[in-house]
Amino acid sequence: NAGVMQNPRHLVRRRGQEARLRCSPMKGHSHVYWYRQLPEEGLKFMVYLQKENIIDESGMPKERFSAEFPKEGPSILRIQQVVRGDSAAYFCASSQGQGVTEAFFGQGTRLTVV
Amino acid sequence: RKEVEQDPGPFNVPEGATVAFNCTYSNSASQSFFWYRQDCRKEPKLLMSVYSSGNEDGRFTAQLNRASQYISLLIRDSKLSDSATYLCGQLTGGGNKLTFGTGTQLKVEL
Numbered sequence: 001n002a003g004v005m006q007n008p009r010h011l012v013r014r015r016g017q018e019a020r021l022r023c024s025p026m027k028g029h030s031h032v033y034w035y036r037q038l039p040e041e042g043l044k045f046m047v048y049l050q051k052e053n054i055i056d057e058s059g060m061p062k063e064r065f066s067a068e069f070p071k072e073g074p075s076i077l078r079i080q081q082v083v084r085g086d087s088a089a090y091f092c093a094s095s096q097g098q099g100v101t102e103a104f105f106g107q108g109t110r111l112t113v114v
Numbered sequence: 115r116k117e118v119e120q121d122p123g124p125f126n127v128p129e130g131a132t133v134a135f136n137c138t139y140s141n142s143a144s145q146s147f148f149w150y151r152q153d154c155r156k157e158p159k160l161l162m163s164v165y166s167s168g169n170e171d172g173r174f175t176a177q178l179n180r181a182s183q184y185i186s187l188l189i190r191d192s193k194l195s196d197s198a199t200y201l202c203g204q205l206t207g208g209g210n211k212l213t214f215g216t217g218t219q220l221k222v223e224l
Contacts, residue, residue: 033212042216043158043201056210091157093212101146101205103212105157 002027004094005074006106013113019079019086021109025094031055032075033093033103034067043091049075050097082113117141118204120215127222131192135218137202138184146205147185149176151198152217158201161187192222 005024013019025032031050035043045059049069060067069075079086089110093103120137127133147164162169164185168177175188185202199217206213
Protein backbone atom coordinates (compact mmCIF):
# COMPACT_ATOMS: atom_id res chain seq x y z
CA ASN A 1 0.00 0.00 0.00
CA ALA A 2 2.05 2.86 -1.33
CA GLY A 3 1.88 6.11 0.52
CA VAL A 4 1.88 9.56 -1.02
CA MET A 5 4.47 9.66 -3.77
CA GLN A 6 6.24 12.82 -4.83
CA ASN A 7 8.74 13.20 -7.60
CA PRO A 8 11.31 14.24 -8.19
CA ARG A 9 12.81 14.20 -4.71
CA HIS A 10 15.35 16.81 -5.71
CA LEU A 11 15.07 19.32 -8.52
CA VAL A 12 17.60 21.89 -9.63
CA ARG A 13 16.53 24.65 -11.96
CA ARG A 14 18.24 27.75 -13.31
CA ARG A 15 16.56 31.10 -12.81
CA GLY A 16 13.87 31.61 -15.42
CA GLN A 17 13.18 27.92 -16.03
CA GLU A 18 10.00 26.07 -15.17
CA ALA A 19 9.67 23.60 -12.31
CA ARG A 20 7.07 20.82 -12.31
CA LEU A 21 6.47 18.93 -9.10
CA ARG A 22 4.31 15.82 -9.07
CA CYS A 23 2.24 14.24 -6.34
CA SER A 24 0.38 10.94 -6.49
CA PRO A 25 -2.00 10.60 -3.56
CA MET A 26 -2.51 7.49 -1.48
CA LYS A 27 -4.83 4.89 -2.93
CA GLY A 28 -8.41 5.87 -2.27
CA HIS A 29 -7.57 9.53 -1.63
CA SER A 30 -9.09 12.12 -3.91
CA HIS A 31 -7.89 15.34 -2.27
CA VAL A 32 -4.44 16.89 -2.29
CA TYR A 33 -2.81 19.75 -0.38
CA TRP A 34 0.41 21.49 -1.39
CA TYR A 35 2.72 23.22 1.10
CA ARG A 36 6.00 25.11 0.93
CA GLN A 37 8.56 24.95 3.71
CA LEU A 38 11.61 27.14 3.96
CA PRO A 39 14.54 26.06 6.17
CA GLU A 40 13.79 26.51 9.87
CA GLU A 41 10.24 27.60 9.06
CA GLY A 42 6.80 26.05 9.25
CA LEU A 43 4.60 24.59 6.55
CA LYS A 44 2.90 27.27 4.51
CA PHE A 45 -0.42 26.23 2.97
CA MET A 46 -0.57 26.85 -0.76
CA VAL A 47 -3.54 25.08 -2.34
CA TYR A 48 -6.15 22.37 -1.79
CA LEU A 49 -7.49 20.41 -4.74
CA GLN A 50 -9.72 17.53 -5.56
CA LYS A 51 -9.74 15.83 -8.93
CA GLU A 52 -10.44 18.39 -11.68
CA ASN A 53 -11.24 21.11 -9.15
CA ILE A 54 -9.30 23.69 -7.14
CA ILE A 55 -11.07 24.05 -3.82
CA ASP A 56 -8.92 26.60 -2.00
CA GLU A 57 -5.93 28.42 -3.51
CA SER A 58 -5.72 31.21 -0.97
CA GLY A 59 -2.06 30.44 -0.23
CA MET A 60 -0.83 30.45 -3.81
CA PRO A 61 1.27 33.38 -5.01
CA LYS A 62 -0.67 35.39 -7.57
CA GLU A 63 1.90 34.98 -10.31
CA ARG A 64 4.01 32.16 -11.71
CA PHE A 65 2.46 29.41 -9.56
CA SER A 66 -0.32 27.07 -10.63
CA ALA A 67 -1.65 23.71 -9.56
CA GLU A 68 -3.85 21.08 -11.09
CA PHE A 69 -5.17 17.65 -10.26
CA PRO A 70 -6.47 16.03 -13.43
CA LYS A 71 -8.93 13.18 -13.62
CA GLU A 72 -6.11 10.85 -14.52
CA GLY A 73 -2.56 11.13 -13.24
CA PRO A 74 -0.83 12.97 -10.44
CA SER A 75 -1.38 16.43 -9.09
CA ILE A 76 1.09 18.93 -10.54
CA LEU A 77 2.47 22.08 -8.94
CA ARG A 78 4.01 24.26 -11.61
CA ILE A 79 6.31 27.18 -11.00
CA GLN A 80 7.12 29.26 -14.04
CA GLN A 81 10.20 31.49 -14.41
CA VAL A 82 11.67 30.34 -11.12
CA VAL A 83 13.64 32.75 -8.94
CA ARG A 84 16.10 32.03 -6.13
CA GLY A 85 13.40 32.75 -3.54
CA ASP A 86 11.43 29.74 -4.81
CA SER A 87 14.09 27.43 -3.39
CA ALA A 88 12.33 25.41 -0.69
CA ALA A 89 10.91 22.02 0.16
CA TYR A 90 7.49 21.45 -1.36
CA PHE A 91 5.31 18.87 0.33
CA CYS A 92 2.02 17.46 -0.74
CA ALA A 93 -0.45 15.65 1.47
CA SER A 94 -3.49 13.63 0.54
CA SER A 95 -6.73 12.85 2.28
CA GLN A 96 -9.95 11.09 1.52
CA GLY A 97 -11.72 14.44 1.55
CA GLN A 98 -14.29 16.22 3.62
CA GLY A 99 -15.60 14.11 6.43
CA VAL A 100 -12.39 12.11 6.69
CA THR A 101 -9.84 14.66 7.62
CA GLU A 102 -6.51 12.97 8.35
CA ALA A 103 -3.92 13.98 5.80
CA PHE A 104 -0.73 12.07 5.00
CA PHE A 105 2.39 13.62 3.53
CA GLY A 106 4.74 12.65 0.75
CA GLN A 107 8.50 12.86 1.17
CA GLY A 108 8.65 16.22 -0.52
CA THR A 109 10.50 17.75 -3.43
CA ARG A 110 13.49 19.94 -2.64
CA LEU A 111 13.73 22.63 -5.25
CA THR A 112 16.99 24.51 -5.65
CA VAL A 113 17.14 27.47 -8.00
CA VAL A 114 20.63 28.38 -9.11
CA ARG B 115 -2.31 37.32 14.29
CA LYS B 116 -1.24 33.91 13.01
CA GLU B 117 -3.97 31.31 12.68
CA VAL B 118 -2.01 28.81 14.72
CA GLU B 119 0.71 29.73 17.19
CA GLN B 120 3.26 27.54 18.88
CA ASP B 121 6.25 28.18 21.11
CA PRO B 122 9.19 27.31 18.82
CA GLY B 123 11.31 26.03 21.70
CA PRO B 124 13.65 24.23 21.77
CA PHE B 125 12.49 22.26 24.74
CA ASN B 126 15.51 20.39 26.11
CA VAL B 127 14.44 17.64 28.48
CA PRO B 128 16.17 14.64 30.04
CA GLU B 129 15.20 11.16 29.01
CA GLY B 130 12.23 9.95 31.03
CA ALA B 131 10.80 13.41 31.61
CA THR B 132 7.25 14.48 30.93
CA VAL B 133 6.87 17.40 28.55
CA ALA B 134 3.84 19.33 27.34
CA PHE B 135 3.32 21.61 24.36
CA ASN B 136 0.46 23.98 23.76
CA CYS B 137 -0.83 25.35 20.53
CA THR B 138 -3.29 28.25 20.34
CA TYR B 139 -5.62 28.92 17.45
CA SER B 140 -7.51 32.04 16.49
CA ASN B 141 -10.38 30.65 14.42
CA SER B 142 -13.13 29.53 16.76
CA ALA B 143 -14.80 27.76 13.83
CA SER B 144 -11.88 25.36 13.47
CA GLN B 145 -13.28 21.90 13.16
CA SER B 146 -10.51 19.41 13.59
CA PHE B 147 -7.06 19.44 15.05
CA PHE B 148 -3.99 17.29 14.65
CA TRP B 149 -0.49 16.79 15.96
CA TYR B 150 2.25 15.90 13.48
CA ARG B 151 5.86 15.06 14.09
CA GLN B 152 8.57 16.19 11.69
CA ASP B 153 12.15 14.99 11.80
CA CYS B 154 14.91 17.11 10.29
CA ARG B 155 14.62 17.26 6.49
CA LYS B 156 11.80 14.71 6.49
CA GLU B 157 8.09 14.89 5.82
CA PRO B 158 5.60 15.50 8.64
CA LYS B 159 4.04 12.33 9.98
CA LEU B 160 0.63 12.23 11.60
CA LEU B 161 1.00 11.58 15.31
CA MET B 162 -2.60 11.84 16.39
CA SER B 163 -5.90 13.55 15.76
CA VAL B 164 -7.28 15.62 18.62
CA TYR B 165 -10.84 14.95 19.62
CA SER B 166 -13.08 17.05 21.82
CA SER B 167 -12.96 14.42 24.53
CA GLY B 168 -9.19 14.18 24.33
CA ASN B 169 -7.33 11.09 23.28
CA GLU B 170 -4.41 9.01 24.36
CA ASP B 171 -2.04 6.77 22.44
CA GLY B 172 0.58 5.12 24.59
CA ARG B 173 2.83 7.79 26.05
CA PHE B 174 1.08 10.57 24.11
CA THR B 175 -2.03 12.44 25.23
CA ALA B 176 -3.74 15.18 23.23
CA GLN B 177 -6.40 17.50 24.54
CA LEU B 178 -8.60 20.22 23.10
CA ASN B 179 -9.81 23.23 25.05
CA ARG B 180 -12.35 25.05 22.90
CA ALA B 181 -13.16 27.68 25.51
CA SER B 182 -9.56 28.89 25.61
CA GLN B 183 -8.84 27.89 22.00
CA TYR B 184 -5.81 25.74 22.50
CA ILE B 185 -4.75 22.16 22.03
CA SER B 186 -2.06 20.39 23.99
CA LEU B 187 0.24 17.43 23.57
CA LEU B 188 1.67 15.63 26.58
CA ILE B 189 4.54 13.19 26.18
CA ARG B 190 5.32 10.97 29.14
CA ASP B 191 8.55 9.06 29.74
CA SER B 192 10.38 10.87 26.93
CA LYS B 193 12.68 8.81 24.74
CA LEU B 194 15.69 9.99 22.76
CA SER B 195 13.73 9.05 19.65
CA ASP B 196 11.02 11.59 20.53
CA SER B 197 13.44 14.37 19.53
CA ALA B 198 11.75 16.11 16.61
CA THR B 199 9.64 19.14 15.74
CA TYR B 200 5.97 18.84 16.68
CA LEU B 201 3.48 20.63 14.47
CA CYS B 202 -0.09 21.35 15.37
CA GLY B 203 -2.59 21.60 12.56
CA GLN B 204 -6.14 22.84 12.28
CA LEU B 205 -8.79 22.30 9.66
CA THR B 206 -10.85 25.37 8.78
CA GLY B 207 -12.71 26.86 5.85
CA GLY B 208 -15.43 24.26 5.85
CA GLY B 209 -12.83 21.53 5.92
CA ASN B 210 -10.89 22.92 2.99
CA LYS B 211 -7.81 24.35 4.57
CA LEU B 212 -5.34 22.49 6.78
CA THR B 213 -2.94 24.99 8.31
CA PHE B 214 -0.07 24.48 10.69
CA GLY B 215 1.84 26.29 13.36
CA THR B 216 5.56 26.79 12.94
CA GLY B 217 6.29 23.84 15.18
CA THR B 218 7.85 23.22 18.59
CA GLN B 219 11.28 21.65 18.69
CA LEU B 220 11.89 18.95 21.28
CA LYS B 221 15.32 17.64 22.20
CA VAL B 222 15.47 14.70 24.56
CA GLU B 223 18.90 14.26 26.13
CA LEU B 224 20.65 11.55 28.10
